Amino acid sequence: MIKAILIFNNHGKPRLSKFYQPYSEDTQQQIIRETFHLVSKRDENVCNFLEGLLIGESDNKLIYRHYATLYFVFCVDSSESELGILDLIQVFVETLDKCFENVCELDLIFHVDKVHNILAEMVMGGMVLETNMNEIVTQIDAQNKLEKSEAGLAEALACAVSAVKNMNLPEIPRNINIGDISIKVLNLPSFK
Amino acid sequence: MMVPSLKLPDLIQEIRGAKTQAQEREVIQKECAYIRASFRDGDPLQRHRQLAKLLYVHMLGYPAHFGQMECLKLIASPRFTDKRVGYLGAMLLLDERHDAHLLITNSIKNDLSQGSQPVRGLALCTLSTMGSAEMCRNLATEVERLLLQESSSYVLKKAILTAVHMIRKDPELASIFLPPCSKLLHECHHGKAPHSLLQVWLWTDIVKNKPGAPAHRTRVVPQLVQILRTLVTTGCSTEHSISGVSDPFLQVKILHLLRILGRNHEESSETMNDLLAQVATNTDTSRNAGNAVLFETVLTIMDIHSAAGLRVLAVNILGRFLLNNDKNIRYVALTSLLRLVQSDHSAVQRHRPTVVECLQDTDASLSRRALELSLTLVNSSNVRTMTQELQTFLETCPIDLRADCASGILLAAERFAPTKRWHIDTILHVLTTAGAHVQDDAVANLTQLIGGAQELHAYSVRRLYTALAKDISQQPFVQVAAWCIGEYGDLLLEGSCEETEPPQVEEEEVLALLEKVLQSHMSLPATRGYAITALMKLSTRFQDNNRIRQVVSIYGSCVDVELQQRAVEYSTLFRKYDHMRAAILEKMPLVERGGPQVDEEAKESKEVPQLLEATVPDTAEPQATKLLDLLDLLDGMSRDSQHPVSLDSTPGNALVHPLDLPCATPPPASIPNLKVFEREGVQLNLSFTRPPGAPALLLVTVTTTNSSGGDVTHFICQAAVPKSFQLQLQAPSGDTVPAQGDLPITQIFRILNPNKAPLRLKLRLTYNHFGQEVQEIFEVNNLPVETWQ
Numbered sequence: 001m002i003k004a005i006l007i008f009n010n011h012g013k014p015r016l017s018k019f020y021q022p023y024s025e026d027t028q029q030q031i032i033r034e035t036f037h038l039v040s041k042r043d044e045n046v047c048n049f050l051e052g053l054l055i056g057e058s059d060n061k062l063i064y065r066h067y068a069t070l071y072f073v074f075c076v077d078s079s080e081s082e083l084g085i086l087d088l089i090q091v092f093v094e095t096l097d098k099c100f101e102n103v104c105e106l107d108l109i110f111h112v113d114k115v116h117n118i119l120a121e122m123v124m125g126g127m128v129l130e131t132n133m134n135e136i137v138t139q140i141d142a143q144n145k146l147e148k149s150e151a152g153l154a155e156a157l158a159c160a161v162s163a164v165k166n167m168n169l170p171e172i173p174r175n176i177n178i179g180d181i182s183i184k185v186l187n188l189p190s191f192k
Numbered sequence: 193m194m195v196p197s198l199k200l201p202d203l204i205q206e207i208r209g210a211k212t213q214a215q216e217r218e219v220i221q222k223e224c225a226y227i228r229a230s231f232r233d234g235d236p237l238q239r240h241r242q243l244a245k246l247l248y249v250h251m252l253g254y255p256a257h258f259g260q261m262e263c264l265k266l267i268a269s270p271r272f273t274d275k276r277v278g279y280l281g282a283m284l285l286l287d288e289r290h291d292a293h294l295l296i297t298n299s300i301k302n303d304l305s306q307g308s309q310p311v312r313g314l315a316l317c318t319l320s321t322m323g324s325a326e327m328c329r330n331l332a333t334e335v336e337r338l339l340l341q342e343s344s345s346y347v348l349k350k351a352i353l354t355a356v357h358m359i360r361k362d363p364e365l366a367s368i369f370l371p372p373c374s375k376l377l378h379e380c381h382h383g384k385a386p387h388s389l390l391q392v393w394l395w396t397d398i399v400k401n402k403p404g405a406p407a408h409r410t411r412v413v414p415q416l417v418q419i420l421r422t423l424v425t426t427g428c429s430t431e432h433s434i435s436g437v438s439d440p441f442l443q444v445k446i447l448h449l450l451r452i453l454g455r456n457h458e459e460s461s462e463t464m465n466d467l468l469a470q471v472a473t474n475t476d477t478s479r480n481a482g483n484a485v486l487f488e489t490v491l492t493i494m495d496i497h498s499a500a501g502l503r504v505l506a507v508n509i510l511g512r513f514l515l516n517n518d519k520n521i522r523y524v525a526l527t528s529l530l531r532l533v534q535s536d537h538s539a540v541q542r543h544r545p546t547v548v549e550c551l552q553d554t555d556a557s558l559s560r561r562a563l564e565l566s567l568t569l570v571n572s573s574n575v576r577t578m579t580q581e582l583q584t585f586l587e588t589c590p591i592d593l594r595a596d597c598a599s600g601i602l603l604a605a606e607r608f609a610p611t612k613r614w615h616i617d618t619i620l621h622v623l624t625t626a627g628a629h630v631q632d633d634a635v636a637n638l639t640q641l642i643g644g645a646q647e648l649h650a651y652s653v654r655r656l657y658t659a660l661a662k663d664i665s666q667q668p669f670v671q672v673a674a675w676c677i678g679e680y681g682d683l684l685l686e687g688s689c690e691e692t693e694p695p696q697v698e699e700e701e702v703l704a705l706l707e708k709v710l711q712s713h714m715s716l717p718a719t720r721g722y723a724i725t726a727l728m729k730l731s732t733r734f735q736d737n738n739r740i741r742q743v744v745s746i747y748g749s750c751v752d753v754e755l756q757q758r759a760v761e762y763s764t765l766f767r768k769y770d771h772m773r774a775a776i777l778e779k780m781p782l783v784e785r786g787g788p789q790v791d792e793e794a795k796e797s798k799e800v801p802q803l804l805e806a807t808v809p810d811t812a813e814p815q816a817t818k819l820l821d822l823l824d825l826l827d828g829m830s831r832d833s834q835h836p837v838s839l840d841s842t843p844g845n846a847l848v849h850p851l852d853l854p855c856a857t858p859p860p861a862s863i864p865n866l867k868v869f870e871r872e873g874v875q876l877n878l879s880f881t882r883p884p885g886a887p888a889l890l891l892v893t894v895t896t897t898n899s900s901g902g903d904v905t906h907f908i909c910q911a912a913v914p915k916s917f918q919l920q921l922q923a924p925s926g927d928t929v930p931a932q933g934d935l936p937i938t939q940i941f942r943i944l945n946p947n948k949a950p951l952r953l954k955l956r957l958t959y960n961h962f963g964q965e966v967q968e969i970f971e972v973n974n975l976p977v978e979t980w981q
Binding site for chain 2: 001014016017018020022024025029043045046047048049050051079081082083084086087088109110112113116117120124125126127128129130131139142143146147150151
């Protein structure tokens with residue numbers, strides 16, 4: 001079972017954190033810090049497996065991959081195949097690439113919720129749900145379309161309302177004095 | 193007029209723009225206040241944006257619990273956008289520890305029964321991530337219904353995984369899911385592949401929780417075998433394949449399940465044999481995916497009752513992987529070999545050289561695994577070379593591995609030492625290299641070993657002396673050296689020893705060295721204790737006592753209480769009891785090995801892996817395990833030579849009451865027994881044995897029985913023999929003999945008779961019987977001739 005999935009950059013800032021077991025917020029932050037500590041010390045050409053010491057459980061392993069500026073770390077227990085998880089990380093990154101067109105760290109930063117949605121299609125409840133990239137992308141696209149159609153309607157409505165609210169009628173002079181004719185113009189109420 | 197809220201990207205931009213931690217906190221606090229306000233009375237259409245921002249802030253580590261109720265509201269809303277963010281929020285913010293999580297049970301129920309496909313998917317996803325046992329019980333029937341009736345495979349997959357999660361949370365639910373599961377597997381077998389992976393998950397969990405479901409096993413195993421066969425033989429379908437291997441995840445999972453099913457079951461194992469052989473030979477190992485499948489196959493082969501040829505194949509595959517350049521593969525190979533070594537020891541031995549090479553690897557994870565594996569591979573034929581390798585490793589290994597390595601080497605040396613000298617050398621080497629990391633009983637073991645090897649006394653004391661002269665910082669080593677020099681100091685001066693070149697050592701140098709140890713700030717109090725006792729012993733071995741007397745009296749005012757006590761006692765020994773000094777400070781007799789050692793040897797094969805994991809305790813306590821028999825002082829036949837047992841000034845290093853000594857059962861007797869004493873129903877019988885290999889040693893077992901009506905309590909038996917003999921009394925099995933003779937007391941005497949002089953034995957008994965104190969002293973007559981010839 002996968003216990004946690006973490007993505008953080010070379011300085012330890014978390015870009016995504018998903019825990020599949022209940023931990024308190026403090027514990028979660030501590031786990032992120034400790035994991036970063038352990039993983040950043042590793043050399044480039046050593047194996048990708050670390051004996052994890054997370055929160056007292058002795059059979060936890062950290063399986064990580066380093067892509068450019070990001071570390072993808074999966075914390076798993078002994079029932080998972082290590083090489084299988086390595087493949088899973090690769091599939092995950094490739095899916096992100098497909099959804100975001102040449103994904104880079106900025107994409108992950110500004111679209112955290114989308115990354116969460118993609119991850120939710122792949123790993124559910126700590127177990128691998130779907131590994132076929134095309135399937136995942138299809139599902140994500142369908143959901144996005146649904147959101148857009150809903151949002152489209154509401155958006156249009158909201159835009160209209162706010163546009164009218166912000167309309168600023170130009171100040172109309174109260175008295176137009178054209179020679180002898182004095183025409184009193186009514187005080188038009190402004191829209192609120 | 194409301195300030196337009198920041199969109200999520202803008203918020204992120206702002207947070208990133210903050211130059212300091214304080215600035216970032218400010219931005220976030222402002223935004224959180226705004227979010228809170230908008231939750232209270234803000235536009236419902238914008239709520240999901242607010243929650244999205246809150247979730248981002250939560251990821252950075254700031255408190256976000258006020259968003260929990262918002263999640264509930266969003267989940268209840270009919271819009272998909274809201275639900276999406278709401279469920280995500282529920283997964284991140286709510287969990288079992290908050291009572292609020294039960295509130296979403298109803299929403300999930302509604303969504304599961306009436307929602308559209310994506311909505312159902314969302315609900316299942318959330319349920320499987322944060323569903324507590326309570327929630328699972330409430331929603332189990334819903335999920336089961338989905339399993340039976342759902343047509344969309346997308347939702348079906350999620351339902352299956354949710355079922356797995358539920359079974360994990362509450363194993364009772366496994367029975368609910370069994371029928372739908374069989375139905376699904378049946379369908380799967382007929383070609384509907386998409387949800388197979390999850391099927392297998394579900395089955396794995398069900399089987400784990402209900403191991404006694406044999407009927408299903410017979411049905412399931414052939415189906416699984418069929419699925420796997422199709423996967424392996426047909427050409428890869430591109431949709432689920434990864435680098436050329438068709439759906440490796442599924443293959444691995446099926447193999448894992450087959451392993452569980454076939455573990456103790458002969459029939460299932462039969463059906464799997466061919467398939468496993470096929471997979472093992474056909475899988476392409478040039479890519480990671482293929483290797484993953486192969487490893488799983490190997491593990492499965494080892495766990496089930498497979499054919500012998502198959503097992504050999506498996507070990508060979510692992511051996512091949514050990515030679516691979518990829519470190520990941522090597523790591524996994526080492527892990528698998530560690531699992532195999534207990535069942536297939538000889539097969540793994542063949543790969544020993546490669547494993548030893550991995551020790552030298554710079555990668556910490558690899559060398560740790562290699563160390564564990566190497567320690568299990570040591571046996572009597574390769575012990576010399578392996579210990580050599582391990583010692584080289586000990587010198588260079590990282591600190592956290594040192595303790596394990598040191599204790600491993602010592603253990604291996606104890607079990608397989610070819611000669612005593614080699615054993616002593618090895619322990620010495622380990623102590624000098626990694627002295628601070630060894631366990632406490634290493635000191636005790638070494639002293640015992642040296643004490644037992646009489647022919648090596650001179651050799652060991654010389655080596656210890658030379659090494660000590662170079663370096664006095666490694667505490668356990670210093671303790672052993674001090675003890676040895678104390679005991680065998682005279683051999684050190686003698687100058688004749690065949691095994692090493694005799695360095696010319698003067699008394700002065702030896703005393704100076706011991707004083708240096710005493711004074712050094714690196715020495716622990718225990719070490720100082722050893723040193724001062726050693727000095728004291730040397731007073732009988734060396735000529736010059738003045739220096740020793742001076743040093744000892746100086747320490748009479750030492751701050752450390754233990755040291756002070758010893759020093760005062762020794763000074764008193766010099767002054768008032770000088771006549772007894774020689775007797776007290778004689779060479780120590782061969783110390784009995786304590787109980788724990790005996791048990792360890794009996795269980796060695798099972799315990800090696802666990803022993804490797806043992807942690808090293810912090811402080812060394814050499815006192816606790818030394819065994820000294822004080823009743824050795826019973827020389828001569830005089831009655832007042834019987835010192836009370838609790839004599840304070842001990843020449844040894846520990847004060848262990850003789851009653852702590854365990855009683856070893858004596859081998860069967862071949863010399864006739866002797867009844868030596870009878871009074872009012874209390875009888876004393878002696879039985880004699882000579883252990884093979886020690887002709888001068890006689891074991892006498894004294895058995896006290898009570899056939900009278902009253903109990904015998906506080907029973908003490910003491911013995912005395914002529915001066916030329918050496919007598920050791922072991923602890924009696926008790927000091928009470930109940931009435932009517934149920935449980936006799938037994939006690940063993942060890943009598944060493946190197947001169948084969950006639951044996952005379954005098955016994956003194958004290959006990960309470962019928963309310964009276966009884967004391968009897970008598971000499972044992974009619975000792976059979978065999979006892980001393």
